[in-house]
Amino acid sequence: MDDEPATHRYRAIFLSDVHLGTKGCQADTLIDFLRHHDADVIYLVGDIFDGWQLRSTWYWPQSHSDVLQKLLRKARKGTRLVYVPGNHDEVLRSYYGMHFGGIEVVEQTIHVASDGRRYLVLHGDLFDAVIKHARWLAFIGDSAYTAAIIINTVFNRFRRMAGLGYWSLSQWAKLQVKTAVNFIGEFEDALILEAKRHGTNGIICGHIHHASIRDIRDLRYMNCGDWVESCTAVCEGENGEFNIVTWAIERGTPVQQPASEAQAA
Numbered sequence: 001m002d003d004e005p006a007t008h009r010y011r012a013i014f015l016s017d018v019h020l021g022t023k024g025c026q027a028d029t030l031i032d033f034l035r036h037h038d039a040d041v042i043y044l045v046g047d048i049f050d051g052w053q054l055r056s057t058w059y060w061p062q063s064h065s066d067v068l069q070k071l072l073r074k075a076r077k078g079t080r081l082v083y084v085p086g087n088h089d090e091v092l093r094s095y096y097g098m099h100f101g102g103i104e105v106v107e108q109t110i111h112v113a114s115d116g117r118r119y120l121v122l123h124g125d126l127f128d129a130v131i132k133h134a135r136w137l138a139f140i141g142d143s144a145y146t147a148a149i150i151i152n153t154v155f156n157r158f159r160r161m162a163g164l165g166y167w168s169l170s171q172w173a174k175l176q177v178k179t180a181v182n183f184i185g186e187f188e189d190a191l192i193l194e195a196k197r198h199g200t201n202g203i204i205c206g207h208i209h210h211a212s213i214r215d216i217r218d219l220r221y222m223n224c225g226d227w228v229e230s231c232t233a234v235c236e237g238e239n240g241e242f243n244i245v246t247w248a249i250e251r252g253t254p255v256q257q258p259a260s261e262a263q264a265a
Contacts, residue, residue, distance in 0.1 A: 006038035008245075011114055013037060014234040016045035016123065016206025017226035019088065020064040021054040024228045027063040033233065033247040034070045042071070042079055043111065044103075045206040045224050046086025046123025053088075075102030082109055086123035086207060110200065114240035117201040119220070120194065124207035127190040184210055188223075192216045204234060211244050 019025045053059070075081045081103040085092040095105045108122040187208055195203040202220030211225025211232040222242060225232030235245050 006036055008037045009238075010037065010039040010235045011238055011240075012041045012043065012111060012236040013039040014043045014045055014121070014204050014222070014224045015048075015227070016086070016224035017047045017209055017228065018049070018067065019047055019053075019226070019228050020049040020067060021058075021060055022050045022228070023059060025050075025064065026227050026229075026231055027061070027067050029231050029247060029249050030227045031063065031066055031070055032249045033231070033245075034067075034074070036247075037233075037235070037245075038074070039079060039235070041111075042074065042081050043109075043121055043204070044071075044081065044083040045121060045204065046084055046125070047088040047206060048083070048086075050088045051091050071103070072101045080104075082106060082121075084108060084121055084123055087125035110198075111204065111236075113236055113242075114238065117220075117240070118199075119222070120198050120200045120203045122194075122203070122205055124187070124191060124205035124223075127187060127194065128207060184208060188212075188214075188216060188221050192219050192221055195219050195221075211246075213242055213244055 015030075018027075018030060020027065049064075071081060083092065083103050083105045084107070085105065092105055093107070096107050098105050108120060111119045111121050113119065191203045191205055195201075196217075196219060200219075202222065204222045204224070206224045206226070208223065209226040209228065209230070210223055211230055211234075212221065212223045213234065214221055220242075222234050224234045225244065230246065231248060232244050232246050234242060236242050
């Protein structure tokens with residue numbers, strides 16, 4: 001099946017927050033997405049593996065190795081792979097400018113869309129006040145999020161038995177808590193200011209696990225989401241249009257949200 005041509009082709013695919021090495025990672029769904037999607041360039045926008053969790057508890061099933069093998073196979077077939085490390089895979093920040101199996105490791109980069117617009121690509125953790133000023137609090141928050149994912153997995157197992165679709169407890173809670181909503185807004189504003197500082201037309205990032213494409217002060221903010229809950233990617237088509245693509249194995253076809261209305265929960 002891996003030798004079959006992908007059914008969806010893009011100029012660029014942006015993936016972030018896969019968190020390989022954690023039980024919450026939906027590796028099988030990502031493998032299926034990569035099997036059906038191809039692009040001239042794939043940007044890995046940070047937290048592809050989770051060094052924080054792996055340091056405390058080793059968890060690495062075969063499916064997590066299969067994700068890496070699938071990406072490397074695409075590189076061998078000519079896809080350009082650009083890796084922008086995040087805070088959970090920060091160990092790779094010591095290797096900026098190096099290539100591993102065809103994967104370029106960079107601190108940040110500029111993606112030029114087909115219409116000539118330029119977008120700054122980075123993970124985004126350096127603009128998170130908690131990560132920047134209270135790293136110990138970030139570790140506590142990460143543990144709480146991991147616990148929420150475990151609860152969510154059990155909850156959705158019963159939903160599937162009842163014939164119901166996936167529902168994210170942690171995403172719902174995130175959008176109900178005023179401080180969390182304010183944090184997302186402040187994060188987006190900080191990233192837009194960084195895009196303006198670089199003289200680009202917008203920014204493509206990850207980090208907060210909240211997929212979104214929106215225009216803020218005449219600049220475009222795009223967040224890839226994650227592969228723990230939402231299973232989303234930002235994709236640029238040949239016409240230069242950006243969409244959030246949400247993927248599920250049982251569906252087998254993408255749900256695309258065009259840039260004009262994309263704001264994933």
